[in-house]
Amino acid sequence: MNLTHPFLDLDGDKLREECGIFGVIGAESAVNVTALGLHALQHRGQEACGIVTFDGKEFYAQRGLGHVASVFSGPELANVQPGAMASGHVRYSTTGGAGLRNVQPLFADLASGGFSIAHNGNISNAMTLKRELVRQGAIFQSTSDTEVIIHLVATSRYPTLLDRFVDALRMVEGAYSLICMTENGIIACRDPLGIRPLVMGRLGDAVVFASESVAFDVIGAEFIRSIDPGEMVQVDHNGTVSSHRPFGNVSARPCIFEHVYFSRPDSVMDGRSVYAVRKQIGVELAKECHTEADVVIPVPDSGMPAAIGYAHESGVPFELGIIRSHYVGRTFIQPSEGARHADVKRKHNANRAMVEGKRIVLIDDSIVRGTTSKKIVEMMRDAGAAEVHFRVASPPTTNSCFYGVDTPERSKLLAATMDTKAMAEFIKADSLAFVSIDGLYRAVGEAGRNGKCPQFCDACFTSDYPTSLTDNADRESHDLLTLPVHKVA
Template identity: 60%
Template sequence: MPPAHPFDDDKLREECGIFGVVGVTDAANFVTLGLHALQHRGQEAGGIVSYHPDHGFNSARRFGYVRDNFTSQKLMETLPGELGIGHVRYSTAGSKGQTQIRDVQPFFGEFSMGGAAIAHNGNITNADALRRELIERGSIFQSSSDSECIIHLMARSLQRNIPQRMEDALRRVEGAFSVVAMTRTKLIGVRDPLGVRPLVLGKLGDGWALSSETCALDIVGAEYVREIEPGEMVVITAEHGVDSIRPFRPKKSRFCIFEHVYFSRPDSIIGDRSVYETRRQIGVELAREMPVEADLVCPVPDSGTPAAIGYAFESGIPYGMGIIRNQYMGRTFIEPTEQIRNMGVRLKLNVNRALIKGKRVVLVDDSVVRGTTSRKIKEMILDAGAAEVHFRIASPPTAWPCFYGVDTPQREKLLAATMSEEEMRSHLGVDSLKFISLDGLYRAVGEASGRDAKSPQYCDACFSGEYPVEPSDMLEKGFQMKAAE
């Protein structure tokens, strides 16, 4: 299992990526490729379930990277069939360090009308209450995952077929969910009524694919068809294609705006917009809102790169790769001594001294979470001889935890939750620190008039503290929501 690294530990992390195909020979091979493209959404573990009429359902779950686990011919031969789904994951904040193989999705259930497997991206905000209720009624849970609640709710449904049982189950669920599931003949995809987490549909020869992002459709050669709409369920068969169902009461979409900022790969498409171009436009807006006199604009690699390009273009300040990322910092790197471990960020990043020395440097990053990495990078830049260091952040201050499928620290560990912008600047020890405004971020993602305060177009709870779905389990545990203004 990949160890935590001090560079990556200071980033918000999407917890899951999901992928499924139907109607293609050796479906599990396509699922493997799709999961490899979605590895950025979850690097702790992965799993695949396939179905073959002669061999039934088969599954494989492994800790670590897709490339290290699902590339052996011997393993892939155990996953035959033309129908398969897969999942890559991080652990949730509450279970970090305690994940067991039984927590790795997809989950499988055997029902009276046949088996079904399910993989879930998101977070069920009433999972604790559902779990208590189900256990009191006799359900026996095999994992610590909130996603397993869906299987148990399906088992207790009185509906006649599996898609209907899934509808029944998901109506009981609160929070954010994008789901891919499979029966013996059907591939199923569902998004929650708010559409918080992504899910897209692709055409793959005579078959079909569902994916968290379009970049995974690209890797398998599938044609992007459209997004699964908020509150939509699609039931897909090789013979009859796509059947669309609307099991939920319609609601206004609240897609996660941080998908635009950081989670999605820059070569993906969201809402018919290039993620790369959106991030570049964030940099343009940031330069308009927060200009500074400087000699060089540098990205904090790799997530800050498109915004830094946009900032340099708009400001007229030259762009340069002042920080170089070591692309070969793999999970097998040995840290044998305390001295080596204390090098921290330097193992993954190195400063381009010849470019930095004597310059007033603008560092562009996607976010500031705990601030630990930002401080280390600032020290590296100053050690290399920079005259000034100015941070420009391509998102508003992250002051609130996410409860919809993102691994976020407790609120008191978020720098912006306990400090003003000036206090953060002093804490990081930089000459200036500025964040894009929430309105500026909305303009960058295509909302020309900015954020509608009365009815926000996206879920931006991590910035605003305004949660579109009440996090009922966390409120039971004492979480204090933002007071109504």
């Protein structure tokens, strides 16, 4: 769940992101570095977090439900054993549901020794693999798709751990960035299409890995490079770094929604400033679907860069027409529908002086179910707006994501069931328009979308999924039920 988008979360009306991972080896106080790195990645997952450390002899783990600041406050952090190697994870549950047993990094004692794994992404054939592993006698301790990888590594017959790890990953499909720790060091890897992000840096003599470059800014590390799609980077306790590319050369398909919404705007994603891309999306919006208006207003906070770009390109003044309170809890945890709706009003207030009597252009990053957008428009009407024109800094979200983003089923996506005119009527806007898929690609520095070989994963907009979706196909074809899982207190 994203800290940077406060209009959360009326009936799941915002795309909830995947997770964030962090790892360090060779640091004097790896656990403190990891906790600080996780703070920087908090926007990627706010349900739970965990840290696993290695002191040269033993692995230690601490996990908890909630934000990093609460789970790893002073006393709790002091209880985590020190060591020069640690990895961490912030989580929003996509596969497996909430609960402490699914909090990562996961850890297991294998025949070769301790093995921990932190995963960002989603394995789209996890249930198929799990059924076969259970038939072979595997006993699962969580409902997370990540645990499938541990069992595949444990049952592989290859002689070395690295070979067993490669063997396991050859069997999975979907999206993953992984940070794994063994007694010999860290292995960081990215799926062959590079759907989920992963970057590498240095902090003195230590090597660090993270989902986003902003984590390096926060801990004072130097950004080195992105991990390439399909690459495995191995770092031992002497600081020796080796790169392995066991999956050959595959055309990369990184998630384009990282640029639209998920990543922090102060991150650099695959060589591109996320903030600059979001501003450019606003420029493309103004070029493609400008309308006569008196003021451009962002939906805080994720609509801010695109609104700046739109205003600059169109010449329409930018104003803060919605003021956000930073001291109200997340709306999605409120116990009743009425309480959630009231909480939106406590969290946001229309800036009437900038709205009343004016034709306004509202800029937001996406529309999912449309319920939140409808309430924003209503807020502007109540504040006296003469006209409300809604502009969206992404194409219509018409398809579910199976790569680690929690999207509603397709039938509940507004753009999958209505055309743009009907959507405008639903949210009660005077007009509604989305940036085109080619406009989005231009904003990230491409000439346009290459239909034969797209440069990004954009399946949520186009239904062009870059991998097989085995579990989903099974559900649709055979209505297979998930395996029963015993309850853990």
